[in-house]
Every structure is written in C-alpha cells, then in structure tokens.
Amino acid sequence: MIAEIGHFALILALGVALLQAVVPLWGARRNDPVLMGLAGPASVVQFLLVAVSFAALTHAYVVSDFSVMNVFSNSHTDKPLLYKVSGVWGNHEGSLLLWITILALFGLAVSLFGGNLPPGLKARALAVQAMITVGFLLFILFTSNPFERLDPPPINGQGLNPLLQDPGLAFHPPFLYLGYVGFSMAFSFAIAALIEGRVDAAWARWVRPWTLVAWVFLTCGIVLGSWWAYYELGWGGWWYWDPVENASFMPWLAGTALLHSAVVVEKRDALKSWTIFLAILAFGLSLLGTFLVRSGVITSVHAFASDPTRGVFILGLLVIAIGGSFALYAVRAPSLKTGGLFAPISREGALLLNNVLMATGAGTVLLGTLYPLFADAFDLGKVSVGPPFFNSVFVPLMVPMVLAMAAGPFMSWKRADLMGVLGRLKLVLGLAVVAAGVTWFLEGGTAGPWWAAGGIGLAVWLFLGTLAEWAERVRLFKAPAEALGRARRLPRAAWGMTLAHAGLALFIAGATASSAWKQESVQSQKVGEAVTVAGYTFTLTDVRDVQGPNYVASTGTFEVTRDGKPFATMTPAKRTYKMPPRPTTEAAIVGTFWGDVYAVVGDKDPDGGYVTRLYFNPLVPWMWMGALVMVIGGLVSLSDRRHRVGAPTRARAGAKTQPAKA
Amino acid sequence: MRRLFYLLPLVGFLALVAVFKWGLNHDPRLLPSMLIDRPVPEMSLAPLPGRPAESGLSTADLKGRVSLVNIYGSWCIACVQEHPYLMELKKAGITIHGIDWRDDPVEGAKWLKKHGDPYDRVGADPAPGRAAIDFGVTGAPETFVVDRNGVIRYKHIGPITPEVWKTVLGPIVQELSK
Numbered sequence A: 001m002i003a004e005i006g007h008f009a010l011i012l013a014l015g016v017a018l019l020q021a022v023v024p025l026w027g028a029r030r031n032d033p034v035l036m037g038l039a040g041p042a043s044v045v046q047f048l049l050v051a052v053s054f055a056a057l058t059h060a061y062v063v064s065d066f067s068v069m070n071v072f073s074n075s076h077t078d079k080p081l082l083y084k085v086s087g088v089w090g091n092h093e094g095s096l097l098l099w100i101t102i103l104a105l106f107g108l109a110v111s112l113f114g115g116n117l118p119p120g121l122k123a124r125a126l127a128v129q130a131m132i133t134v135g136f137l138l139f140i141l142f143t144s145n146p147f148e149r150l151d152p153p154p155i156n157g158q159g160l161n162p163l164l165q166d167p168g169l170a171f172h173p174p175f176l177y178l179g180y181v182g183f184s185m186a187f188s189f190a191i192a193a194l195i196e197g198r199v200d201a202a203w204a205r206w207v208r209p210w211t212l213v214a215w216v217f218l219t220c221g222i223v224l225g226s227w228w229a230y231y232e233l234g235w236g237g238w239w240y241w242d243p244v245e246n247a248s249f250m251p252w253l254a255g256t257a258l259l260h261s262a263v264v265v266e267k268r269d270a271l272k273s274w275t276i277f278l279a280i281l282a283f284g285l286s287l288l289g290t291f292l293v294r295s296g297v298i299t300s301v302h303a304f305a306s307d308p309t310r311g312v313f314i315l316g317l318l319v320i321a322i323g324g325s326f327a328l329y330a331v332r333a334p335s336l337k338t339g340g341l342f343a344p345i346s347r348e349g350a351l352l353l354n355n356v357l358m359a360t361g362a363g364t365v366l367l368g369t370l371y372p373l374f375a376d377a378f379d380l381g382k383v384s385v386g387p388p389f390f391n392s393v394f395v396p397l398m399v400p401m402v403l404a405m406a407a408g409p410f411m412s413w414k415r416a417d418l419m420g421v422l423g424r425l426k427l428v429l430g431l432a433v434v435a436a437g438v439t440w441f442l443e444g445g446t447a448g449p450w451w452a453a454g455g456i457g458l459a460v461w462l463f464l465g466t467l468a469e470w471a472e473r474v475r476l477f478k479a480p481a482e483a484l485g486r487a488r489r490l491p492r493a494a495w496g497m498t499l500a501h502a503g504l505a506l507f508i509a510g511a512t513a514s515s516a517w518k519q520e521s522v523q524s525q526k527v528g529e530a531v532t533v534a535g536y537t538f539t540l541t542d543v544r545d546v547q548g549p550n551y552v553a554s555t556g557t558f559e560v561t562r563d564g565k566p567f568a569t570m571t572p573a574k575r576t577y578k579m580p581p582r583p584t585t586e587a588a589i590v591g592t593f594w595g596d597v598y599a600v601v602g603d604k605d606p607d608g609g610y611v612t613r614l615y616f617n618p619l620v621p622w623m624w625m626g627a628l629v630m631v632i633g634g635l636v637s638l639s640d641r642r643h644r645v646g647a648p649t650r651a652r653a654g655a656k657t658q659p660a661k662a
Numbered sequence B: 001m002r003r004l005f006y007l008l009p010l011v012g013f014l015a016l017v018a019v020f021k022w023g024l025n026h027d028p029r030l031l032p033s034m035l036i037d038r039p040v041p042e043m044s045l046a047p048l049p050g051r052p053a054e055s056g057l058s059t060a061d062l063k064g065r066v067s068l069v070n071i072y073g074s075w076c077i078a079c080v081q082e083h084p085y086l087m088e089l090k091k092a093g094i095t096i097h098g099i100d101w102r103d104d105p106v107e108g109a110k111w112l113k114k115h116g117d118p119y120d121r122v123g124a125d126p127a128p129g130r131a132a133i134d135f136g137v138t139g140a141p142e143t144f145v146v147d148r149n150g151v152i153r154y155k156h157i158g159p160i161t162p163e164v165w166k167t168v169l170g171p172i173v174q175e176l177s178k
Helices: A001-028 A035-039 A039-062 A067-072 A080-088 A092-113 A121-145 A167-196 A201-232 A245-268 A272-295 A309-336 A347-377 A387-411 A420-422 A426-442 A449-472 A480-489 A492-516 A620-638 A647-654 B003-024 B075-092 B106-115 B130-135 B160-178
Strands: A519-525 A530-533 A536-547 A551-562 A565-570 A572-576 A581-586 A586-590 A593-603 A608-618 B066-073 B096-101 B122-125 B142-146 B151-157
Touching: A001 A035, A001 A039, A001 A121, A035 A039, A035 A121, A039 A067, A039 A080, A039 A092, A039 A121, A067 A092, A080 A092, A092 A121, A092 A167, A121 A167, A121 A309, A167 A201, A167 A272, A167 A309, A167 A647, A201 A245, A201 A272, A201 A347, A201 A581, A201 A620, A245 A347, A272 A309, A272 A347, A272 A593, A272 B130, A309 B003, A347 A387, A347 B003, A387 A449, A426 A449, A426 B096, A449 A492, A492 A608, A492 A620, A530 B151, A536 A593, A536 A608, A551 A593, A565 A586, A565 A593, A565 B003, A572 A593, A586 B160, A593 A620, A647 B122, B003 B075, B066 B075, B066 B130, B075 B096, B075 B160, B096 B106, B096 B130, B122 B130, B142 B160, B151 B160
Parallel strands: B066 B096, B096 B122
Antiparallel strands: A519 A608, A530 A536, A536 A551, A551 A565, A551 A572, A572 A581, A586 A593, A593 A608, B066 B142, B142 B151
C-alpha cells in the first residue's frame, strides 16, 4: 500500500511540475503577477509529493518489503540499518528518485529564499527548473519505476553489492547529487536570463552562492568517492580516471570556472555570455554524466545495468535540455549587453585565463572519456584510454593555471601591472624554486620521476603566493599591530578564496608526493614473518576469522615497528559477504604527518602464507586535508554577507562609496 | 560572423549526440565474451550424484544439435526466478544442458529434485569452477547458445525471462536450427 502511495505521489508530482513549467512562463510573458505567483506554491507542493515518494521507498527498504522488486534486488534482512537506507540509492531506480528529490529541494529553496528576486526572473527560473523535473519524472515513471511489485514476494532479498556497504560510499551519492543537481539552479537562472535577454549584477549575486553550494557538495562527493577507492579497493590508489569518476570531475571543472566568472559578472558587469555558457555547460556535463553511467554507452565498473530503452530516453532528455539551451544561447547570447571593458593583463584577464584552462581541462577529460566510443564509431578499433593520456594532457594544462592562480589575486581590476605583481611575488618565486631544487636533490637527481620536483615547486608557489596575498591585504608586515583587526574585517569571500587556494596547494603537494614516491611491497607472508617498507617493519602475528553481521572476515594482525620502537597494531581484513557472496578488502591505514602506513591482507597460499600488500603512501593525508580546506573555504565564502539571502540590498544601501548600479 | 561563433556549442553538442545515438546500438559489453563464435572449451564434467554415469556433460555432447548451456547453482536466487521458464522451454522442445556451478553437487541435485529438472544433461563444476572459468562465466544465471557444430554463438547474462526469450534468445535459436 505504501509503495503505491509513493508511486501515486510521483504521478501527482508530474502533474504539478507540468503546471509549474507552463503557467509561470506564460504569466511572466503577460506580466501577470497571479500566474507568475503560482510558481512558488507549486514548487512547495511538488517537493512535498516527491518527498512522500522518497519516504515511501525508504520505508520499503527499512522494513525489508521484498514484494517491491527494487528492494528484493538490492536489499537483505541481514544488512545493518545504515545500508538498508543507503540501499535506496545504491541502484538505478532509487538513485534516480534521489536525483528528483534533490531537484525538487532546490526548487523549494528558490521559492523559500527567493523573496527579493525580480518576480519575472523567479517565475521563469522556477518554470525551467520544473521542466527538468518533468523530464526526469517521465523518465522514472516510464522506464525505471522503483515501486514495481513482485508477486509472490520472495522470502529474502538478493543483497546489496558489498563494495557499496561502506560508510564512505553510503554518503557519496547524496553529496554527489546535491552537487550535480545543484548546478541546475545556475542552469535554470541562465535560461531564464536568456529568455529575458538580460544578465546583471543582481542575477550574478543570486547565481553565485547557489553555484557555490553545489560546488561544495560536489567537492565533498568526489572526495568521499576518492577516499573510498583509496581504502576499499586496497591498491593504495585514489583516482583511476574511470569514466564515472570523470563524469563527476567534468561538472566540477565547469562549475569551478563558473564560480570565478560569476564574480566578474557581479563586480565588473563583463563576461556575461561566457558565464551563461558555463552555467549551461556545468549542468549539461552533469546530465551527460548521468547519461554515460546509465545508458551502457561506456563500460565502467560503476555502471548501472545497461538498458537501451533508458539510454534512448536520457539521450532524448539531453537533446531537449542541452540542445535546446544551446540553441537559445545561439539566438540570444549575441545580443547580451556587455558592460566593463578590461585589458588582457587584469584581474578579469586572469580569471578569464583560469576559465579557459578549466573549460579546456573539462574538454580533454570529456575527450579522453569518450575516445573509446569515438574510435569504435569511426572504426579505429577498440581502444581504452587510461591514466597515461590524462596525466600527459590534463596535468600540463593545469600547470599554467596554477602558475596564474597565485598571481591573479594580486592583480587589480580593469588593468594591472604584470611586472609590479611579479615584483611582489619574487620572494615567493624564489622559495618555490628552492623547494623544487631541494626536492630534486633529496630525490637523488634523476632517481625519482622528473615531474615530482616541479609538482612540489608548484604547490609551494601557490601556497606561499596565496598567503602573501592575504598578508598584503591585512598588511601583516607593514602594520602588524593592526593586522588582526584587518583580518577580522576582511570580507568572508576573500577568506574563502585564500582558504580554497591554499587547500588546492596542499592537495597538489599530496597528489604529487603520493604518485611519485609511493613505496610498496607485495609478498606471501607467513605468520611470524616480518617485512620492512619505508622504514616500517610489519610483523604478521595472527590471522583469524571474525564473524560480522552479514559477512565473515579473515582478519590479519600486524605489529608495526619503526626503528625498533612500537608504532601501531594494524588489523586489515578480507571480508566475504554472504549475500551476495562476494569478497571485499578492508585496508588498515595509520596516518602520520608524512604519509599513510597502509596494509592489506589477502588469500591464503597453499604453503600456509598469506598474500600481503604493504604500502607507504607519502603525503596522502595532505590531499584529504587540502580538499577539506577547500570545502571550508567554500563554506566561509558562502557566509559572506553579500550572499546572505536578502542582504544584498541592505548591504548596498549602507555602502555609500559604491555607486548604485542600474 | 560573431553570431556563428555562438552557434559553436550547439554544433559541437549535436555532433556528440550523433555519436551517442550510434553508441546506444552498440553494446560495449559484447566485447568481453571472447568465446563468441569459438568452439566450446574442452571439458568433461561428472554427473550429479545419484544419476547415471552418462548424464554428465562433455564437449562432445554439445555437437549435433542446437542447445542452451545454462549456468546455475543451488545458492543462486535469481536461478529460482528463471527456473519455471526453463521448464516451459523444455516442454517446448528446447535442449538445455546445465552446469551446476561452484556448488556442492549433492545440493545441486536436491535443488533439481525440488524445483524440477529442465536439463538434458547436467555437469557438476564444483568450486573453483574450472569449466565455467574456461567459458568466461561472470555469474549465475548465465546462458550460452551453442550451435550444431559445438560453437558458442551467444551469451546471455542474467535470468532468461519470457521477454528475453522472445526478443533475443528465441530468434537466435530459431535461426541456428534452420
């Protein structure tokens, strides 16, 4: 019964969404406040209906109602409660419902917090948001109904893929979707602006914080996924350039570019059509990711069951949403009025350079991801594009970007003095070169990979350059006594930038070190034997079977010493789940300042030893720390008073020095 | 000229869509079944316990007529789902052989007694499942279509439903039987 309520609520939501997609748009055209006003309540009702539906499916999972096909295929009574709930989105149908729920949630946010929006813009944006919802509701209702019944109901379910039964991955999809779908806000506002033919600072002030929200969630989602791959797949790697990873990385790149270009629209009234393009691109790439994962066009370890009907349907959605938007863009964008002009060497110029490199980066990732498909289509044979392609194309693109990243914030708007900026950065440049040189020396010249020294130098350049810009703003060296007060009065957005850029520097250092200097040892180890990796001695003292709620784990115990002193006791395990019967690896990781000590235990050999893999992964904790700092930077920037909802008008009224904008 | 520039995203996107449309009709997963159009791998599987010695499954048994080779196991839940339809196919005169995969053969035999036996011959392939590895089996249930000359012509992953039979497997078997 509850499942039917959920299904019915979805159908009702479709009706409401259809109404919301049409009536406010018409109202905005006729300038009729009543018709436009319908958008707000409609988005509230739509959200409530979708939420009921989501709750109904969650209920079916929690009580293990196996008469629902979706629950039977993805759940089992033995599963801990957390994974019963996360099982809701651990499959195609349920994750699609989560997608729609989040989409409706963002629509709700517009109607709740958008009180100060121009009514026409609000009505149009909500209508566009509802059009997306209509598309996805049709998709779920016609091809992927999560409430389908099974008669007679089986006694127990088939269980959830054990790899997905993990706290990191339980929360990975919701974060990822909050990010993906969050870009729908920027998209809806971009389309609304194209329909109106007007993009102004108010538009950018509304779009930027929502893009920032989406960006923060997407960053969290990607990092959670990467972290999961790091400790769960048991190979010590953290990024595989898998098509599905790329599908989340491309919108991230476009969204990051959008964040920066929206600043230019807001402050300088320039780069408007470019910003609109990025808004369409960011959400377009999110949709494309959805298509790639669910259509079976590309093989990937993450792919949901491939089904051509679904593929055709999403491709249709993609054509309407993205093709339609780009068509509208081609017609309307040329007539957008551009305000502030700027010289190539200026803050705007630096942000544009960042944008172009980010977008090109997204383009190369797209090319690499789809190349196997292109090659197949044009009969060039079956090929697979692996990490070497991405490392040799994407990474070099990011080098000039990071170089410009430290210098950009020093530049003034409109026209900047490059020599002057470099002059202020010469100490930082010197230190970065020294850091690279020291790295080179410590590596023993050509013994390590040649790029490692460059990577460390870049990280130092970005980190110190960012700190130097902050120090200059608060006049840390010129007037140290006032620095604290200045730092407190610094706009939160400026703090956000400093944190996010510094976080990226930490990340680059971690990524470089862990790729260049990973140490590993794979062997068959008998109980009592010791193996030394990077100065850590691992003695296998015990391997025993441990019973879990729905698995049996063969758990090894390593006593780890460093320089003869006890360091840690590590207990990696290999779990074999009962339903479905599949093994998973549970690595044991102990983090230190300089890196992760990482141990994995595998199968038993015929001669009584165990296959063990022992690693030292240098600076990996820096990567997670860097990502965390970036996310904190995003949150701090989000709390800036000019983004606080309702604040912009008041803030501007208070600031007399700022000329009022039309 | 400037207007044409703004058309570029649309043009690029439509080109992408054209490739996707093509890609949808080409399942990349067909690639890993390296054994398609190759002879059945050499095998000689023992019969299930309590059955006549000649009811096992070997490579030679797969020659002479078109047959299905179905991978099952008593532990496999989706096999229960597929099973009634296999019984129907047997009634319709389709030759189906079974491989009891990664299973205790005693359990495999019990399972057939309980649910009915749709198979002509059943070979036991207990863990680690050597024959199934040679076949390139990825899970159960899976079904291979083998032609008169003992050549594998198709591999279906997952349960056979009436729809799968009507749209995919049935037509292949019919074509091969001509």
